[in-house]
Amino acid sequence: MDYKQLIIRGISYSQTQSGAYALLLEHEETHIKLPVVIGNFEAQSISLGLEKDIHPPRPLTHDLFTKFIVSAQFELVSVIIYQIVDGVFFSNINFKNKLNEEELILDARTSDAVAMAVRFDAPIFTTQQVLNEAGILLELEETAKEEEAFSETIQDEDSMKNVSMEELQKLLDEAVKEEDFDTALEIQEEIKRRKKKID
Secondary structure: OOOOOEEEEEEEEEOOOOOEEEEEEEEOOOOOOEEEEEEEEHHHHHHHHOOOOOOOHHHHHHHHHHHHHHOOOOOEEEEEEEEEEEEEEEEEEEEEEEOOOOOEEEEEHHHHHHHHHHHHHHEEEEEEEHHHOOOOEEEHHHHHHHHHHHHHHHHHHHHHHHHHHHHHHHHHHHHHHOOOOOHHHHHHHHHHHHHHHOO
């Protein structure tokens, strides 16, 4: 089957469902987006998987499963979002045994599959049918402007700009220790913004 590769465009708070997030996947060639509604835990786990330099003091479920896969001499080859039924995406995680090349396919929730894929830097694919059924065209430029304005508001509210880099690093370490990953990711973004300005 001719699969279409997707990239992660971002995670945002869902405007339609309280306590939920929207994972935005995009087909690079056509710029068609797949918005997948995910829970808070999965949103955190995907974000932490993408932010390679934040390490929770205790392993999350996806980190634990990652260690098990590696210990069992398997590698995660790809994730395939193969179907959508009544607004629910269905996915497979494809593994391969490093010793005997044996393949293993596991059914998984799409949020869990993506959380695993980011930990292995594995590609995410879907079918043309799923893109036709659930794909939407969005102008991300407007979204980026809104996100930028929102992040500036957060910066002003939290007075993060008045905090030194050294203090930010301490706050980051403390947030990770307390397992407050939402705050940790915000602080990490602020540190990255400042480093970009210096560069």
